[in-house]
Amino acid sequence: MATVTFVEARRRLEAKARPMRDKRMAAADAASLVRDGDHVAIGGCLYSRTPMLLLREVLRHRRRDLVLSRNLMCYEGELFLVSGASRDLVTSWVGIGLPWGLSRIVREFVEGGRARLEEWSHLAIGLRYHAGAMGVPFLPTLSMLGSDLLRTTGARTMTCPFTGEQLCLVPALFPDVALIHVHRADPFGNAQIDGYPHMDLDIAAAAQTVVLSAEEIVDPEQIRRTADRTAIPFFAVDAVVEAPYGAYPHECYGLYEADLDHIDAYARRVAAEGAAAVRAYLDEYVYGPATLEAFLELFGAGRLLRQSRSARELTGRWT
Amino acid sequence: MSYTASELLAVSASRLLADGKIVFAGVGTPLLAASLARLTHAPHLTIVVEGGAIGLEAEPGRLPISTNEMRAGRRAVMLPSITQIFLYAQRGYFDYGFLGGAQIDPYGNINTSVIGPAERPRVRLPGSGGACDIACHCREIVIVTRHERRRFVERLDFVTSPGQVGAGDGRRRAGLLFGRVTAVVTDLALMDFDPATGRMRVVALQPGADLAQVREQTGFELAAAAEPDRLPAPSEQELALVRALDPARTFLG
Numbered sequence: 001m002a003t004v005t006f007v008e009a010r011r012r013l014e015a016k017a018r019p020m021r022d023k024r025m026a027a028a029d030a031a032s033l034v035r036d037g038d039h040v041a042i043g044g045c046l047y048s049r050t051p052m053l054l055l056r057e058v059l060r061h062r063r064r065d066l067v068l069s070r071n072l073m074c075y076e077g078e079l080f081l082v083s084g085a086s087r088d089l090v091t092s093w094v095g096i097g098l099p100w101g102l103s104r105i106v107r108e109f110v111e112g113g114r115a116r117l118e119e120w121s122h123l124a125i126g127l128r129y130h131a132g133a134m135g136v137p138f139l140p141t142l143s144m145l146g147s148d149l150l151r152t153t154g155a156r157t158m159t160c161p162f163t164g165e166q167l168c169l170v171p172a173l174f175p176d177v178a179l180i181h182v183h184r185a186d187p188f189g190n191a192q193i194d195g196y197p198h199m200d201l202d203i204a205a206a207a208q209t210v211v212l213s214a215e216e217i218v219d220p221e222q223i224r225r226t227a228d229r230t231a232i233p234f235f236a237v238d239a240v241v242e243a244p245y246g247a248y249p250h251e252c253y254g255l256y257e258a259d260l261d262h263i264d265a266y267a268r269r270v271a272a273e274g275a276a277a278v279r280a281y282l283d284e285y286v287y288g289p290a291t292l293e294a295f296l297e298l299f300g301a302g303r304l305l306r307q308s309r310s311a312r313e314l315t316g317r318w319t
Numbered sequence: 320m321s322y323t324a325s326e327l328l329a330v331s332a333s334r335l336l337a338d339g340k341i342v343f344a345g346v347g348t349p350l351l352a353a354s355l356a357r358l359t360h361a362p363h364l365t366i367v368v369e370g371g372a373i374g375l376e377a378e379p380g381r382l383p384i385s386t387n388e389m390r391a392g393r394r395a396v397m398l399p400s401i402t403q404i405f406l407y408a409q410r411g412y413f414d415y416g417f418l419g420g421a422q423i424d425p426y427g428n429i430n431t432s433v434i435g436p437a438e439r440p441r442v443r444l445p446g447s448g449g450a451c452d453i454a455c456h457c458r459e460i461v462i463v464t465r466h467e468r469r470r471f472v473e474r475l476d477f478v479t480s481p482g483q484v485g486a487g488d489g490r491r492r493a494g495l496l497f498g499r500v501t502a503v504v505t506d507l508a509l510m511d512f513d514p515a516t517g518r519m520r521v522v523a524l525q526p527g528a529d530l531a532q533v534r535e536q537t538g539f540e541l542a543a544a545a546e547p548d549r550l551p552a553p554s555e556q557e558l559a560l561v562r563a564l565d566p567a568r569t570f571l572g
Contacts, residue, residue, distance in 0.1 A: 044387075045370060045385075045387040045401060046370075046385045046387055046388075047385060047388065048370070048385070048387045048388050048389075071401055072385075072387070072448060091446065092446055092447050092448050092449070093445050093446040093447065093448035094445055094446060095445045097346070097384040097385050098346060098347050098384060098570065099384060099569055102442075102443070102444065102445060103445075106443060107442070107443045110440065110443040111439070111440055111441065111442070111443055113439055117443065117446075119432060119446045119447060120447075121447045121449070121450075121451035121452050121455075122369060122401065122405060122447065122448050122449040122451075122452055123402065123405035123406070123408075123409070123449070123452040124451075124452075126400070126401055126402030126405060127402065129402075130402055141409065142409060142455055142456065142494065142495060142496070142497075143405070143409070143451060143452045143455045143456070144451060144455070145455060145481070145493050145494040145495050146428075146455070146478070146481030146484040146489075146490060146493030146494070146495050147447075147451050147454075147455075147478050147479060147480065147481050148432070148437070148477045148478045148479070149432075149447065149451060149479065152437045157494070165494065165496065166493075166494030167494070168494070195389065195392065195398055196370060196371045196372075196387055196392065196398050196400075196401075197371070197398070197399070197400045198370075198371065198387065198400060198401055199400060199401055199402055201400065202400075202402065251388055251389060253389055253392075254389070257388075257389060258388060260384070311389060314378075314381075314389045314390060314393060315389060315392075
């Protein structure tokens with residue numbers, strides 16, 4: 001449950017100056033905007049356009065007691081549980097995908113009472129962010145009626161004052177911080193996304209603080225020439241981090257496919273060895289490489305090019 | 320001609336989809352079934368997935384593993400936000416919704432959340448994802464799953480996705496004004512729901528299956544006609560096409 005009411009969220013937002021200033025900063029500095037105990041909304045969906053660089057930086061800061069929310073939670077949830085950064089996940093689904101089955105880590109933590117997984121339906125999560133983005137306390141839906149999710153979440157029902165029908169109400173979610181990876185942004189934070197928008201426009205507008213990583217930082221004039229493509233306006237953004245391959249090993253639409261070999265190797269090792277495998281992964285891929293360059297060197301140029309070529313084929317940009 | 324249970328499921332499910340309709344499909348068997356339908360009897364079937372793609376045409380041999388990756392958006396006509404896709408479902412645009420499930424009860428309610436108490440589950444399952452929303456909003460909900468006694472249970476530990484909800488007009492009383500579960504397709508049988516009791520019943524048997532076997536693999540009382548119909552076996556063409564969609568057998572097993 002969000003602890004911030006829509007009134008408090010509005011007051012917090014009004015208290016901040018929002019000039020069109022240069023917001024570029026290093027990933028480590030941007031990640032320091034996440035504080036212990038924050039509710040952090042993660043952009044993208046599952047292994048698509050996940051802000052992996054920003055998430056690694058937050059883990060490197062050794063934050064504690066974070067609440068993580070995401071529409072579908074991929075293995076980044078496992079990294080945060082095992083590292084001790086979070087014990088609270090808010091999502092509609094957790095795992096990597098059908099071929100990999102249930103998450104052993106999430107099972108161990110939740111079944112052992114060491115973590116809480118707050119499950120909403122996928123639309124309910126979307127409407128909670130959307131209500132936040134709208135600045136209203138809740139939104140009505142027919143989703144979750146007849147489901148036990150109505151009982152286990154903070155949803156409520158009401159009788160529609162216009163039609164007399166029953167409605168499910170989902171409370172607005174106002175994240176403290178949203179971490180979002182985009183295709184391009186100018187230094188002020190005007191950002192454009194190619195392909196699936198997922199829920200990122202809403203989490204950007206709902207959150208108190210928004211950190212963007214961008215494949216490319218572009219001239220503000222380029223944004224002005226293509227303003228119809230802008231998905232997130234500067235006034236919602238607090239930090240802009242230049243991050244080519246910033247979602248890798250997850251995918252970025254049109255630019256690179258998810259490195260499913262890497263994800264598969266991780267998943268197999270975790271299935272066999274449990275939390276020890278996650279700790280080894282954290283050492284090798286999160287705490288070890290101090291920079292984005294060092295992280296990408298673990299994969300090598302050949303692999304990155306292969307994933308890029310594959311993405312261009314799929315989205316018709318090379319054919 | 321021999322075939323596996325997963326091939327049979329994909330073929331049987333594909334035959335339930337009429338041309339010109341819109342199907343909300345998940346990855347795995349639902350997307351195989353919907354793609355197969357487009358290649359056979361339903362070339363004008365539109366496939367929608369929750370990651371945010373409308374009208375996708377998945378590339379044979381390159382099926383998506385998640386619905387929000389690039390592969391799922393191939394040749395799509397629109398890539399809306401996830402929330403918007405579900406709002407189109409709530410608005411009533413989608414004819415069919417495909418669901419699987421860890422546990423299914425006689426009323427077609429599905430559990431993909433927890434085994435044991437919700438506060439401290441014995442098994443933490445992946446969760447709803449969009450399944451609950453598909454069940455609440457699509458006009459005809461089709462459940463596709465392997466027929467196993469541990470899946471077909473009289474009482475669910477948790478209702479993630481509402482089917483008929485309960486006896487009689489249970490779904491309506493829960494506030495779900497639209498849609499209903501129309502079919503359950505398994506590797507043993509095709510089932511629907513008795514309008515009088517709201518409970519699942521056998522309509523037809525898969526090739527080679529008999530009623531005793533179906534009942535043995537079902538954990539609740541299952542009504543059936545004395546002589547249920549027999550579903551036709553998958554054709555050679557259907558099998559060849561479904562295998563070509565998933566040559567690495569990522570989803571066909």
